[in-house]
Amino acid sequence: MTTELHEQLRRAVRDFATQEVAPRVAAMERDQAVDRGLASLIANQGWIGVTIDPRWGGMGAGHEAKTIIVEELSRVSAAAGAVAQASQLGVAKIALFGSEEQQRIWLPTIADGSVLPTIAVTETGSGGHVLGMRSTARRSGGSYVLNGKKCFVGNSHVGGLHGVVVRTGPGSRGLTAFLVEADRPGVALEPHEPRLGLHGFSFGSIRFDNVKVPASAVVGEVGGGLAVAYSSSILYGRVNLAAVALGLHRAVVERVVSEAQNRVRYSRPLGDLPVVQHKIGKMQARLAAASALVYQAASMLDRGQPCDSALIASKHEGVALLLDSVRQGMEIHAADALYSGSAMARLMRDSWCVEPPAGTGDVQAHRLAEGLLHPGRYPDWSERFAGKLAARGAWAAPASTPAPAEPLVLAAADGAPR
Structure with a gap:
């Protein structure tokens, strides 16, 4: 559960996104080039260090705070949210596997925004x-x-x-x-x-x-590179992309509600039509479900609880629910959504770009099924790295953090690595 400290962070990121990111969106859409200035702006806030231990200059705020940052940036620009989430994947390998020397050299420069990993x-x-x-x-x-x-x-x-x-x-x-x-x-x-x-x-x-x-x-x-790749993807990649999807989902609902309130049909707002109301109600229900999934998974990471399946589910369902809402949003906007420069078209394009990374929906479903059919066969990365994943200081939950588990074998019983 988020605290007042988390909500203070949310307000700060929302203000930043509104004032600094929103004015760049039109040019990014027009030019379709890499916005190097955007990456620098985000890095300079110190938010790439949100999960980095304070002894290396990071916030030590954990994964709920990271989710808030990525969600609020993505609500205004999924590209901005993607910058933040991708950098967190770069943090993962050093924070979880890096030597003391590697952490001493690189984590402070990442935390202060000097280097994007x-x-x-x-x-x-x-x-x-x-x-x-x-x-x-x-x-x-x-x-x-x-x-x-x-x-x-x-x-x-x-x-x-x-x-x-x-x-x-x-x-x-x-x-x-x-x-x-x-x-x-x-x-x-x-x-x-x-x-x-x-x-x-x-x-x-x-x-x-x-x-x-x-x-x-x-x-x-x-x-040991397979462990680095898989653990980074599961522990950071899944929930990061779920947070991008959540920010996009919120933007889609806000865009559709505005359209329904302001567009007039038959001398009345579009939103007065029962069919439109039904679609908006379904969209809001999906948004609530996606939000619950991603924040539950992030909260479990912050508390050092085993949660690999929750992380995978947050990405799988978060993206699937988003794409359903995007489709209905396109339907409500009708032909107006077909202009490439429309806000709804941008949200649709961005939403589809969240589905393939860190495993498509089919891959996520496969991993969830394996966890049920073959419990204990594969490493539980959240359990193994519980001590390194938990939030620190004022951000930490009062619940105690379990000790890290013994190193786990990567090979499946049938010899197929996972």
């Missing part, structure tokens, strides 16, 4: 099949040499530190995560290509051509 896992030929990646890192003395290409990297064109997972050997134990500075020789960005939506946000491709990094750049253990 990314996570680069996906490849064109493998998509969500992480073990199908082909990018490699070869040991060379006290260094590693990286080669390959990553796609759909959130904040690709504004990130200063890439968390790259590549292959160092065969099988599920053959992936390793590295921290790679964006300005290292051999790191190259491919030109930005506008997507269907999220205009202003960059989620592009990065090439690594004989990029040499020291062995100290390894995050976690050599061969």
Whole structure:
């Protein structure tokens, strides 16, 4: 449950989004280019450090606070919310697996907005099949040499530190995560290509051509990259994207209510028509359900409670409910929504861009079913990292935080890595 401290944060982010982000939306839609200034504005607020421990200069405010930030930014601009949520994925690998030295070097610079982190896992030929990646890192003395290409990297064109997972050997134990500075020789960005939506946000491709990094750049253990990728996606990625979807959902409902109140049909407001009222009522019910799911999951993270399935469900249902409401919003706006520059068209485009990342709806449903059919087979990341995920100080819940569980095996009983 959110507290007055959370609501103070909500008001601050809402004011920022209204005053600083909203005036940029029209230009982002028109130009469809990366808005580097937007990323800097958000980072300079210190909000990328919302889950970072205060000893490294972060807020230590936890995942409910992070959800508020992403939701309120997304309510005004899903691109702005995407900037914040993608950076949080970059935080995850360092906060959960980084060495003391890596945390000392990087977390303060992320918390103060000097560096935006990314996570680069996906490849064109493998998509969500992480073990199908082909990018490699070869040991060379006290260094590693990286080669390959990553796609759909959130904040690709504004990130200063890439968390790259590549292959160092065969099988599920053959992936390793590295921290790679964006300005290292051999790191190259491919030109930005506008997507269907999220205009202003960059989620592009990065090439690594004989990029040499020291062995100290390894995050976690050599061969432990699968754990870095999966835990970051489940613990941060799912609920982050659910928060983007929630902000979009709220914007859709507000847009439709305004349309119903102000558009006149048959000498009366459109909202007087029973069919329109019914659709708006269903939209509000979906919004309430999505909000409950995402804040329940975030609250469980803050309290150190096992909640992997709740995190997955928040993304699965949050996006599905959003897309249902977007469809009805398009119906209510009718032909007016077909203009590419209309607010409803923008919300529709942005909403579809939230469905594929961190696993499509089908992938989420599959993971939820596996959790019921084969309990205990796969790692429960929220239980393993409970102590590192919980909120700190004034943001912390009064309930005690359970001790972290023993390290969990990644391989499934049938030998298929998860």
